[in-house]
Amino acid sequence: MNSTGSVPEEPVRLEGFATRDLYDRREKIFTRYAGGFFQRLQFFTGWPLLIGFFLLPWIQFAGQPVVTFDLPQRQIHLFNMTFFPGELWLPGWLVVIAATGLFTFTAMFGRLWCGYTCPQTVWTAIFMWAEQITEGPGQQRVRLAQAPWSVGKIVKRTLKHSIWLVCATLTGLTFVGYFTEMGALTLNIVTFQASGQATLWVVVFSAATYFNAGWLRERVCLSVCPYARLQAAMFDANTLTVSYDPGRGEPRRERSTEVDNAQTSERKSGDCIDCGLCVQVCPVGIDIRNGLQYECTGCAHCVDACAEVMQKMEYPPGLIRYTSQNALTNSATRWYRGRSVWSLAALLVLITGFAFALSNRAPFDVEVQRVRGELYQRTVEGLVTNQYEVQILNKSQGVTAYQLDVDSALPLAILSTREFTIQPGTRVNLPLILRATPESIVLANTRVTVQLCDIATSECVADSTSFQGPLR
Ligand code: SF4
Ligand code: SF4
Known part of the structure; x- marks a missing residue:
């Protein structure tokens, strides 16, 4: 019911965004591996993040860990600096810089953060890789899920969950390592001498990783992460998004890859052969051909999948591509516009102020x-x-x-x-x-x-x- 007490006949739609009923029952998604340029690119953006996350608690600077959040002492140690409670506005300032940077970046380049560097994406990719190597590609996993329990199924599932558990435990242990001395924590955990509190936190963060990346996956992006919900405020017609070009693809027509457009109804059909590959590779289970959707994390798996189809059809690539809504309607994309210039200026001011405050901070x-x-x-x-x-x-x-x-x-x-x-x-x-x-x-x-x-x-x-x- 709305504020006037009447029931709206149609769900409210954001202009340019396709929406889905939030009360829809979500089916498990068996994503097909796409391969291609953008998935290789994700490999290179995800690894530095992983290496940094796992190595940082082990690296020492002047006899101290490079970064430690010392909760009992209420201090944050960063390289040779220690921030005390009265100075927590400095790390807080960093958070504001990160949020402004994300806003600026998203307004110009869309959800590149989600698609390439968000920990949820990176950890989910690792867990999906474990699924792929133990249970096989998409269709095999569907068949395995539908098959009755057998020795083979138990072995595959055990193997998958074992890899998941190892990844989750390493992540939980490393996460707690940011709050205490990593070497001592690891030694105490493996020798079962860790305190009850340390053990509890390692278990809690390991379980959170296991359920987030193993089970919840895209549901975290769709239902928990506020960033996806704020897209409508950050996006405009000049923002770079993964988009399907309906002018080129429609009317779509199912046909084999051997039959090209020249042979079909004198090119009455568009370039989309309605193979559904872009949907099968989508980790959030949407059809990008329905338009811009808030669920889309910008991972570009569909771009890779469609590029492969276009290549087989000997059509030019880019039926699904990174582009702006303006470019799709044959208008020019304006990179420098009010919101991007202002947010870029605000970001520069914040960074300059932070650098000044930090350089003038007495030890x-x-x-x-x-x-x-x-x-x-x-x-x-x-x-x-x-x-x-x-x-x-x-x-x-x-x-x-x-x-x-x-x-x-x-x-x-x-x-x-x-x-x-x-x-x-x-x-x-x-x-x-x-x-x-x-x-x-x-x-x-x-x-x-x-x-x-x-x-x-x-x-x-x-x-x-x-x-x-x-x-x-
Ligand atoms: S992958 Fe390309 S050709 Fe196949 S359905 Fe999607 S948009 Fe159409
Ligand atoms: S539609 Fe799906 S596969 Fe394509 S970019 Fe968005 S989330 Fe990724």
Whole structure:
């Protein structure tokens, strides 16, 4: 029912998008292997991602893992930097850059992210490969699924699920390795000495991988991922999408690959021979000939499959191709247009701001607070002292030696320790005692700058406070 209480007669359709009823029962999809240029390209885009994911937790930089999310300490370690809770806006900024980049990229080039680099796509491809080598190509898998249980079927299924489980466990273990020391975690897991908590998380992430890539597959893209739903907001008629050219393909007519168009009704039929190969290779089970659909992940399997058919028919390739809706209607594709220029400009501003913030980020912080209680104290000699607490945060990944200095209109002496070393990623509180002669105090409240310097690099940070004393 709509807001007026009436039932709409027709489902609402997004212009340019074909839609399907979300309450349709989804059948299991037995995808046929397409081969071809774009599937080979996916191999080259997926592998760097996989290698990076599995290797990163093992790589050390200055004795520390390159990247670690230390949840108990609420810190993120990245190369030689440690981000503390007060600085989590910096990784947050990175997320905003990634989201803006994805918006810009999608507005111009469509769902290349989904088709080539999204972890869901890459892991699903690995699981489908395992299915292919254990149960055979598409039609064989259909027959196997329909066949009654037999020794052969049990062996094939066991083999497939074993490979899935190994892949899922490696993924779960590596994922948890981003939150703890990878070497120790692996050793503890294989020797059954890992803590209950670590084991639980490895099992949870392994199970999530197993069900996501093995069972849910395209359902995650269709029902869980919000990115697919936002396409209508990001796409326009100039966006590059995988599209079927109806002007060239229609009217489609089923015919054998031996019969070319010149022999059929004086070329009354289009180039599409209605072989259905583009549907059989589609991992989300749609027919791209029905127009742009939100389910389409832009994987281009249908482009490869159709190119093969076109080659057999000796027709030019590109009946299904990467193109824009404008190009399909014989208008020019405008790469530089309002939304792409603005989002590109916003992306550049965000990246520049981030680089500036990162390059100006000091590897340590100082914060000075007056000790509560008396405003000032008197020594036995009649001199005036003030007490402070200095909080120092070493954000670097190395033991660092620091020196403390003060700057003020008053001639102040530092009575507490001035030089000290602090362990990496540690916050310490140190006392600071300043002393002045009563004769020098001309104001009840004099500004004091406390400066902390890294002795090795001479890099300094400062905080200000006040020195309080009696007026003569
Ligand atoms: S693969 Fe090409 S020729 Fe075959 S049905 Fe699809 S669009 Fe038509
Ligand atoms: S229609 Fe299917 S096969 Fe073609 S690009 Fe979209 S998801 Fe891939």
